[in-house]
Amino acid sequence: MIIRKERVNDFLNGLRAGYRLYAPVQTQAGPVFAPVNGATGWSWPAGNTLKSAKEVFLPQTETLFTYRTSLDGVQVEEARVEGRVVLLGVRPCDARSLTMLDKVFAGEGVRDPYYTARRENTVVLGLACNEPCGTCFCTSLGGSPFGTAGCDLLWVDLGDRYLVRVLTDRGKALVEGRPEFAPAGDADLAAARELEEGALGRMGTVPVQGVKEKLDRLFADPLWDRVYEKCLGCGTCTYLCPTCHCFDLTDEVIDGLGVRLRTWDACMYPLFTLHASGHNPRPTQKERFRQRIMHKFKYFVDNFRETACVGCGRCIRYCPVNIDIRAVLAEISAG
Amino acid sequence: MGTTEKIREIAAGLLRDGKVDVVIGYGPGTLPLRSTPLFARTVEEAERLIWDATCGNNLAVYLPGRKDRVGIVVKGCDSRAVVQLIHENQIAREQVFVIGVPCAGIIDRRQVEAAVEREIRAAREEGAELVVEGDGWSRRFNREEVLYGACRTCRHNNPVLYDALAGEPLPPRDGGPTLVEIWEKKPAGERRDFILSEMARCIRCYACRNACPMCYCTECFVDSSTPRWLGRATDAGENLFFQIGRVLHLAGRCVACGACSRACPMDIKLGLLLGKMNKDVLELFGHEAGLNPEEPPALNAFRPDDPETFLLGK
Amino acid sequence: MKNPYLPLPMRIEKITVETEDRSLRTFSLSFLNRADAEAFGFVPGQFAEVHVFGQGEAPFGIASSPLVRDRVEFTVNRIPGGVVTTALHNAREGDIVGLRGPLGNGYPVQEFEGKDVVIIGGGFAFTTLRSLTWYILANRERFGKLTVLYGAREPGLLLYKDELAAWQKRDDLELILTVDRGREGWQGKVGVVPAILKEAAPSAANAYAVVCGPPIMIRFTLPVLQELGFPPERVIMSLEMRMKCGLGMCGRCNIGHKYVCKDGPVFTLAELSELPAEY
Ligand SMILES: Cc1cc2nc3c(=O)[nH]c(=O)nc-3n(C[C@H](O)[C@H](O)[C@H](O)COP(=O)(O)OP(=O)(O)OC[C@H]3O[C@@H](n4cnc5c(N)ncnc54)[C@H](O)[C@@H]3O)c2cc1C
Ligand code: SF4
Ligand code: SF4
Ligand code: SF4
Ligand code: SF4
Ligand code: FES
Numbered sequence A: 001m002i003i004r005k006e007r008v009n010d011f012l013n014g015l016r017a018g019y020r021l022y023a024p025v026q027t028q029a030g031p032v033f034a035p036v037n038g039a040t041g042w043s044w045p046a047g048n049t050l051k052s053a054k055e056v057f058l059p060q061t062e063t064l065f066t067y068r069t070s071l072d073g074v075q076v077e078e079a080r081v082e083g084r085v086v087l088l089g090v091r092p093c094d095a096r097s098l099t100m101l102d103k104v105f106a107g108e109g110v111r112d113p114y115y116t117a118r119r120e121n122t123v124v125l126g127l128a129c130n131e132p133c134g135t136c137f138c139t140s141l142g143g144s145p146f147g148t149a150g151c152d153l154l155w156v157d158l159g160d161r162y163l164v165r166v167l168t169d170r171g172k173a174l175v176e177g178r179p180e181f182a183p184a185g186d187a188d189l190a191a192a193r194e195l196e197e198g199a200l201g202r203m204g205t206v207p208v209q210g211v212k213e214k215l216d217r218l219f220a221d222p223l224w225d226r227v228y229e230k231c232l233g234c235g236t237c238t239y240l241c242p243t244c245h246c247f248d249l250t251d252e253v254i255d256g257l258g259v260r261l262r263t264w265d266a267c268m269y270p271l272f273t274l275h276a277s278g279h280n281p282r283p284t285q286k287e288r289f290r291q292r293i294m295h296k297f298k299y300f301v302d303n304f305r306e307t308a309c310v311g312c313g314r315c316i317r318y319c320p321v322n323i324d325i326r327a328v329l330a331e332i333s334a335g
Numbered sequence B: 001m002g003t004t005e006k007i008r009e010i011a012a013g014l015l016r017d018g019k020v021d022v023v024i025g026y027g028p029g030t031l032p033l034r035s036t037p038l039f040a041r042t043v044e045e046a047e048r049l050i051w052d053a054t055c056g057n058n059l060a061v062y063l064p065g066r067k068d069r070v071g072i073v074v075k076g077c078d079s080r081a082v083v084q085l086i087h088e089n090q091i092a093r094e095q096v097f098v099i100g101v102p103c104a105g106i107i108d109r110r111q112v113e114a115a116v117e118r119e120i121r122a123a124r125e126e127g128a129e130l131v132v133e134g135d136g137w138s139r140r141f142n143r144e145e146v147l148y149g150a151c152r153t154c155r156h157n158n159p160v161l162y163d164a165l166a167g168e169p170l171p172p173r174d175g176g177p178t179l180v181e182i183w184e185k186k187p188a189g190e191r192r193d194f195i196l197s198e199m200a201r202c203i204r205c206y207a208c209r210n211a212c213p214m215c216y217c218t219e220c221f222v223d224s225s226t227p228r229w230l231g232r233a234t235d236a237g238e239n240l241f242f243q244i245g246r247v248l249h250l251a252g253r254c255v256a257c258g259a260c261s262r263a264c265p266m267d268i269k270l271g272l273l274l275g276k277m278n279k280d281v282l283e284l285f286g287h288e289a290g291l292n293p294e295e296p297p298a299l300n301a302f303r304p305d306d307p308e309t310f311l312l313g314k
Numbered sequence C: 001m002k003n004p005y006l007p008l009p010m011r012i013e014k015i016t017v018e019t020e021d022r023s024l025r026t027f028s029l030s031f032l033n034r035a036d037a038e039a040f041g042f043v044p045g046q047f048a049e050v051h052v053f054g055q056g057e058a059p060f061g062i063a064s065s066p067l068v069r070d071r072v073e074f075t076v077n078r079i080p081g082g083v084v085t086t087a088l089h090n091a092r093e094g095d096i097v098g099l100r101g102p103l104g105n106g107y108p109v110q111e112f113e114g115k116d117v118v119i120i121g122g123g124f125a126f127t128t129l130r131s132l133t134w135y136i137l138a139n140r141e142r143f144g145k146l147t148v149l150y151g152a153r154e155p156g157l158l159l160y161k162d163e164l165a166a167w168q169k170r171d172d173l174e175l176i177l178t179v180d181r182g183r184e185g186w187q188g189k190v191g192v193v194p195a196i197l198k199e200a201a202p203s204a205a206n207a208y209a210v211v212c213g214p215p216i217m218i219r220f221t222l223p224v225l226q227e228l229g230f231p232p233e234r235v236i237m238s239l240e241m242r243m244k245c246g247l248g249m250c251g252r253c254n255i256g257h258k259y260v261c262k263d264g265p266v267f268t269l270a271e272l273s274e275l276p277a278e279y
Helices: A005-015 A092-105 A113-121 A169-175 A186-202 A211-216 A223-227 A236-240 A285-304 A314-318 A325-334 B003-016 B076-087 B109-116 B179-183 B188-201 B207-211 B236-249 B259-263 B270-285 C034-039 C083-090 C123-138 C161-169 C193-200 C215-228 C269-273
Strands: A002-004 A020-026 A031-036 A061-070 A073-078 A085-090 A122-127 A153-157 A161-166 A247-254 A257-264 B022-028 B035-040 B070-074 B096-100 B122-126 B129-134 B137-142 C008-017 C024-031 C047-052 C056-061 C071-077 C096-103 C116-122 C146-152 C174-179 C207-212 C235-238 C266-268
Touching: A002 A005, A005 A161, A073 C008, A073 C096, A085 A092, A092 A113, A092 A122, A092 A285, A113 A122, A122 A169, A153 A169, A153 A186, A161 A169, A161 A186, A211 A285, A211 A325, A223 A285, A223 A325, A236 A314, A247 C056, A285 A325, A314 A325, B003 B022, B003 B070, B003 B096, B070 B076, B076 B096, B109 B129, B109 B137, B179 B270, B188 B236, B207 B259, B236 B270, B259 B270, C024 C034, C024 C083, C047 C071, C047 C083, C056 C071, C056 C083, C056 C096, C056 C123, C071 C083, C071 C123, C116 C123, C116 C193, C123 C146, C123 C207, C146 C193, C161 C174, C174 C193, C193 C215, C207 C215, C215 C235, C235 C269, C266 C269
Parallel strands: A020 A085, A085 A122, A122 A153, B022 B070, B070 B096, C116 C146, C116 C207, C146 C174, C207 C235
Antiparallel strands: A002 A161, A020 A031, A061 A073, A061 A257, A153 A161, A247 A257, B022 B035, B122 B129, B129 B137, C008 C024, C008 C096, C024 C071, C047 C056, C047 C096, C235 C266
């Protein structure tokens, strides 16, 4: 389908009756996903957002339940995830990362009710990347700047209009019968194809083939002594990463009301694994750094047959000491 | 001989003669306008060391607690961190060979990125100019105009402590009003709103703390579980509490290198808070951290004439 | 969908001080809601998160028998500076706490059926072994010979002293108690667990060994088991890691690709040897 850019506002306004809208909102530091009213106050980001779309599904701080105790018991109030959401302008790498988080939080076995409810309530409107960034390497990891995994709709910017690919029933329900859309013509499809080829032609390649097999035997390799050394253990890479999902659970009491909080946490921090006995199985940054790489490129593959990196490039851009995961992967490949 | 060659020569010499086990300097980064810390342990590795206006990291962050003998490349501000760390017994003077670099200022890549509004694919310095290039475009900047604000008014651009100097000392900058001097003239309400809006962005990654050479506590107050000073929730209030705690703990110790602001992925203007605190410490106690190895930090020393306005309400 | 994060409300019915140094107490919890009691079933070796309201949660192995339906017991070591263990030790009978579980896999009791079982415990890690012992005793005819070897530094540090005394009198299990340092009146053995195990030399033919204890005991016990002929597939161990969610989601308890909370805490020695030695 096709929607002309001047009609997008009407479309979004029409959605507001049934959905809350989230879109990339510019901040001093870069765009992040935040609630918006219709088409104003935000813009389709040029590159990728600073923080990934994961925070819409796994917020950095979230109340799981509250409770009040009394002499004869405790009243527990579960936090409810309510309301339908349309999430606008998600890049294909971030959309694909959701399919990976699904495996952790909404896979076989026990499910996380908060994440799962948000996934079920949210329509993901993807935005294809006509101009991938220099740090993007999604294609090396099985993704694509025009990839559709995790998207309900994929929008392709054709200049004065968007080509809209309808990928799921949920996406279909959003656009079906809406007057803003017209059927796509051959010229539209051809234009999108040309853009896709252009984007693919710009992608760099990173040697990830065989990394898993290498890692299977590199656990004790001296390689880690080299690659971790400059790491500050700040966790920026993990907080910004769309597939990192580690969290902490803590209690707080606010005016007599108990709150069970879930907050982001990361394997890059020493306290993450510190035992109450004082023993820490990952005593130095070396083990923590290795854990991050192993988790993404080996353990996740062992458990879910997929690499838990979508190549979005955030850790490369924002690492304060320029640890470049592409270089780490290259070292592993060579190792 | 350029600074890069000079650094390489000094480093190679130190490693060849076995005077140090490692030289910590800068190597080429993988992104435009970025360098990366480089740990050189062999003469060959020392050949990869570089110096340019992207060498922003304060490498002194790697010093506390080291057991080996280390050569370290420092700018003016970084050298103050080394002095302060020696003073605080985090590293022994005999253990470090300080390779000082007179610093003409570090490029604020975010400022450049914001100015071009496009992705930068390559960048290089040409004399007093910075040339940045993207797909089918290029743009020249006067290097001086895209330096970090703090660098433009830096009064300590020459290392205060060094064993070898890679380059000729630079004339001190006359500065002009610092960002803090400009900022502190704003109305209190405006300053408060600004700080709170900055804090609302913070994701509490602690990159600021971890990039700071003076933040070396084995247990930071934010991590303490008994008592728990700081909640895990990330809201402007908790985030501000964290920064206030950090700033106060750095009173008389912050060397104004800007490593914290540079590391922050959320581009939070931490330099204003720390700069204000540094200015107050200077005005109240006449002390600046890391300038004089003989002088204890302001809050570790008591002088009968120390101002006591906070005690007596004078 | 059942919310795995919500605690079941429980009442502390009874607190027993287990050891002479008072650092270990057993908490016997009852369900405030009947329906919860009926729905709660577990396998020995599973654990649960105990929630002290306002303080937080901590994981503890379930120490009671799965056949006791209305109570769940935990034996808790007080960690100096530990938030939850200290709060529990300060709690009183009648206090309300939360319970989240059961979590983890538990011992492979089905596989034990028809086999001899050698239970080897050291220190306060005997908790889930107590649960296992009661389970086997309650289903005695389904298992072969049951040997329980339990050691502590000194007699005063043994857990569940009354039960041990009762077990001593039974003839359907062989209970061997040992301490590093004896004292007057001590009837059991004196010596470290690996040495006593070597001496007792239980038959490895058609047998499983279940080992829980401090790392040093484990380290010296495993070679003895190997000598006795226990294959790694039939040596069962229970691990501890720092945990939060207990669901395989929060990402902190992994060893290699296994999450100790979800894939464990019980592993065979054969499984563990496939994983990295450090994590
Ligand atoms: C599967 C499993 C079964 C277990 N079974 C039992 C059992 O049956 N009985 C038993 O007694 N124990 C058992 N444990 C161990 C028990 O879970 C821990 O002792 C308990 O979690 C400690 O909790 P705490 O809140 O008291 O300590 P915490 O407050 O979590 O930590 C205590 C200590 O850890 C360090 N620490 C932790 N967090 C921080 C921080 N933020 N900053 C600084 N230092 C910190 C400090 O040294 C502190 O003193 C088991 C553990 C597991 C994983
Ligand atoms: S990694 Fe791929 S999908 Fe993600 S922003 Fe870059 S080009 Fe787009
Ligand atoms: S962002 Fe860089 S320095 Fe920070 S933890 Fe990640 S790799 Fe280490
Ligand atoms: S680096 Fe920035 S975002 Fe991270 S904790 Fe510090 S101020 Fe907050
Ligand atoms: S707080 Fe910031 S400015 Fe001060 S010493 Fe640390 S890094 Fe430098
Ligand atoms: S405790 Fe959360 S993954 Fe194991």
